[in-house]
Amino acid sequence: MSGAGGCNPRPGEYPLRSSDLHGGPVPEDDLSRINPFRRLTSAALFACVLVSGNPAAHAADGDAVAKQLFGQARLPAAIASEPHGFYSKGCIAGAVAIPTDGPTWQAMRLSRNRRWGHPDMIALVERLSREAAQYDGWPGLLVGDISQPRGGPMLSGHASHQMGLDADIWLNPMPSRKLSDREREDTSAVSMLKDDTLYVDPDRWTESHARLIVRAASYPEVERIFVHPGIKKKLCDTWKGDRSSFGKIRPYWGHHYHFHIRINCPKGAKDCRSQAPSPSGTGCDQSLAWWFTDEPWKPAKPAKPGEKPKKKREMRLSEMPAACARIIDAPAPSSEAAATFQPGMAVVRASAFSAPPASGVPIPTPRPVN
Template sequence: MNAIARRWFARNSMMAILGLALLGSGASGSPTGAQAAETGPPAKQIFGAAKLPAALPARAIGFYSKGCLAGGVAIPADGETWQAMRLSRNRRWGHPDLIALVERLSREAAAHDGWPGLLVGDIAQPRGGPMLSGHASHQVGLDADVWLTPMPDRRLNAREREELSATSMLDKGTLYVDPDIWTPAHARLLIRAASYAEVERIFVHPGIKKKLCDTWKGDRSSMGKIRPYYGHHYHFHIRIKCPPGASGCRSQNPPPAGPGCDASLAWWFTDEPWAPAEPETDDKPKPAKREIRLSDLPAACARVADAPGPASEAEATFRVDPVGNPVRNSGSESSTVKGFAPLPRVVPLPAWRPRD
């Protein structure tokens, strides 16, 4: 347990956190469980301070923007067809199904789409949950950011991974893709990512979506998963569905039918999405924005925050089997890491993983 969470749980029992018991008495003035939870540290401090995953079976808990992650695994810093960026953030942890999909995309795009490899950005914190800065989503280990900059033909050093900037696909000062930067390989990469059955959505800038609508001549059956949204011109965002049979994990509703090259896309090229917010006319002081607390997350997240870390910090080497499952190499035997499977005694920490 991280130090902040340890101090919190030392003062407040799990029963109080979950609000199941320990109702305060009027005579003593003791707080109720709900009141105690309100006085704890913000959830982003608890989850942001965790350096290692919860030693629990792999499980995505809650919704993409309100939940946590048990039994997370980290994508290694380097593979033959990917490199992880911004390593200091410690945000390359995810559900095993997501890690397997990102690695699969990296291999297949390199083999078939002319894309040399992925530069992988933020996935999730070791235990998911709200982040100290940045994303509102990425909380359950089912979201991953992939740069729209292709991987170079050399291994980046630590400083480059922290300081190198991704390349915007837009013509400066416009909402449209720069034809001198965009390539057919970008389109093939995005269409492949959307084609996987596990993928729920791919978020891109509206200009990128329009470019695909205007130029893609192949199969458009999965194009509707590619959704226009603010930002996302330096990277695209992969979101996968809750793993099959998952309990307590909530996916989004399916996107509308069709490729999405209709009025819903045209709206992004009107003034309305980009208009500044209307100024406040009420001069009354506004209450301070309330921080999200552990009690605001699904109840199971209290257990994730309180769970012990790995039994060993030794690095584990993984490979991916032919159907895309991460497999732990342990001498003469291998065990497949799947959602809800028992967590291996040695948690997979970041390590270079060669392809079979």
């Protein structure tokens, strides 16, 4: 989006910016017993076809472009579940897939193969879908991108979503029928904004939208919820219930077709770096008013007049947390079904007492480049 009115992205596609979303500043259920690989015997594990889940097996070349390696992986690393690094510079071992369909959710854009996440993330999405349907008048979730099978940078799209701790939830309610695979590719997400404005369209927005987002923010494991500034303003102006979790609902560019859930690093994940806590308060203050000035929507200025922006250098595997090279080379489970989340599984987590591998974290960037 650029300019105060802005240009909407292609419906269903999510524009990327860097800053609060990826770490920089901008003005209960017990989930500890989930094991996606409990059904894999040792023999089955060693019989895995590595290439099916790891097209770059033994290609942990430090100079390799990270997104090429992670973007080609079709199945997760069949090792203990653990995120490594940071939301915008990391990877995940032992990811699980959310089932394509549940009683109160349907996964979208299946061809992207981005319905993988940490077991805690998948359990939270399923819980949100159930509780929103039961209490908030929301018929079910359309689940967008979570992460790739082994996390890491993507061939296209997001800069974050790299550790399986982020999930996009469409702002369309789930239809009453099961969508076909083709419909999941072609159906457009619906913007909540009036055309060419920063403000919510009251003909599209409902109280159930508000209840869904506030419920998501209320879960203690949720670190942030990203929404468009217009949606945050609508919540600030109209929400009459408890606002104790409002500070976690953060205004950000884009995010008017979907909202973005980010959870904290799981307990014991010593090689995972959480984001700094959100500022105290509800966020219904001058920090929100800033988004309705011209400043956030101006194109970033080039370093020198007339100078073209430099092409961003692609991240190499050597620049990622050390564990990510091992995750790329790790064996895959025997099938996608073997790594699909099922309630009641016991999780295999990395030891909280083992020495974590060294990992780098990104330096937060200031303004996004339009």
